[in-house]
Amino acid sequence: MLDVALSFLAAFHTVFQPVNLIALVVGLVVGMIVAVLPGLTLVMGVVLALPFTYGMAITPSIILLTAMYISGTYGGAFTAILFRIPGEPLDVPLLWDGYAMAHKGEPAKALGWTLFAAFFGGILSTLAAVAMAHPFATFALKFDSPEYFAIILFGLTSVVALSGASLINGFISLFLGLMIACVGVDSIYGAERFTFGVPMLADGIEYLTVMVGAYGVGEVLVRLEQGFQTPPVQAGGRVATRFPSIREAWGVRATLARSSVLGIILGIIPGAGATIASFVSYGTEAQYCKRRELLGTGIAEGIVAPQTASTATVAGHMVPLITLGIPGSGATAVILGAFLLHGVQPGPQVFVRDPGLVYAIFASLFVGVIGMCLMGYFAIKSLIKVLYLPEAVTSAFVVMFCFIGAFSARNNITDLWMIVIFGIVGYVFERFRFPIAPMVLGCILGTQAESAFMTSMISYQNDWTIFFTRPISGVVMVFVAIALGYPLLRHLRQKRDSRPPDGVSGARR
């Protein structure tokens, strides 16, 4: 443990190198701007920044993207609290107590609680991730292909189970993503699959074009159909942040602890993300918080819980990404893309080959949390001015970033067509309430899932029970079953609870 602590401390020297520090600051600023703008999600922001990393070294590239990611979980809180405009879906729970507190005449205090929560959520989760990453990687060295397959399957099923209006639609979206990953030449036999004689398809469909198209262009098209109707921002009074007193902060220690743990755990689970963590932690407070009956009226716990959890997911997400090479969210998938573009395959071996890089990423998260809070405190007034930018103009620029990002990867116009196609797919999915995340995650993890499945089958003579009989993969498969069964049980329970008990109606009569 001491060597981990020493490596972590030594990595701060790397973070404070001028190039890395510039990347960090730029990432924090851009991440906050992206989070403040309602038409841009933080995943889109990270995607759009990717082409800028092509010419950079790996350390500043990853620092830039992770800084954008972490500040993206915080920036949207300003507009949610001050104007009732959630910059990101993860900021929606902040409307309930954050906006309510602001509405009661205490916006500065609501902003102070957000800053406090983001700071502690970020710092605690980063320290936890540093402590967990090395043992996790050492444990992961024992994994064989059945374990990898089981973990990927868990990630895929949990993203379906957690999000979306319909499990069935989630599964269809996931299967589409897995099929997209099948296109091209298969890695084991070299057989062409679903190429239809098109040479470009032999190389497969880049998951980045799917992501950029579905998240970027698709989202812009959805907002275009709504006529870019972001509510007009009211010219407010003085915007300031007021910190909670030590006594007040001590009063929410249980909420802080619960939400940090939830954020880290949900960050580690592939498929769950900041939005899920934000909602789940709010839901947890609704059950366990001492003042739960006051939730929704503008109390600190209702602000601290979602903000702490959503910021804590970022460090949590970095653990499976770095130790297993498995991205658990759209943003970490882009960061994985940046790793691969620079010729580094994340996984347990990266701790052996390049521990400096790993700890530099964690140290940058630590510094990033502090920088993001300083920025939130001092630059909030300037940051929210981006809301005055006309959405039609910013959206046109977003599409352009999508195009250039896709084009610059291979200098091929076909990739632009892919962006357009998946942009339309993304729009259709949104329109008919099919979740996009399973498709994107299926597309990203499909190749790894197939490879782990095929290798397992070849190594264990087509014995599919191997996924259940090996201890680690067997345990993970139980989690897969829970992930699939839980929404169904929850739905049945809700239906049962909403049904009036026998005799009630009669008694009323």
Added chain:
Amino acid sequence: MLNRLRRTVPYAIVFVATAVLFVFANRISFVAPGGRIGPDVWPKAILALSMLTCVFQIVKILFSGGSGEQVPGVLESIIEEAPADATVAAAPEPTYPHLIVGGIVLTVAYVVLIERLGFFLCTFAYLAAFAWIGRYRRPLVVLASSLVGSLLFMFVFMKVVYVSLPLGQEPFSQVTFLLMRLMGIR
């Protein structure tokens, strides 16, 4: 019944598409050493699961007594349990179907024309037209932001990030070359 049939359409389309792909999956040619499973197994398994899911949903919609109730994901359930005044988009938002058609046509036109017009001209036209389609009606702001944006994109990506953006064909390429000279791009 007509309403139920209409609700099955997306699933029927997915079913047909996956069935067609299944036929193509049967034609994947490979040589597998004895006893090993081939590269067609994984896609066929996915396609089969996809078809089963669609059939399940179609049957459920047609014969479930009309409610066609879906099992939501956990996040959706939590949102449903959220405080009543929390819904962000409680009021139905008006939609503009003609805008989406315009946006898609414009985006497709951009991809078709970029190699002919070159990056700068095509991007300038796209940025201006998109803002206009998006109901932003301040011509000077639209033109200025499109011009500055296209020039900035060109400078950053060609001069700083070294991306080889399309130059265009004659006579449009002359505009690109002139700008490249002015920006010092080689």
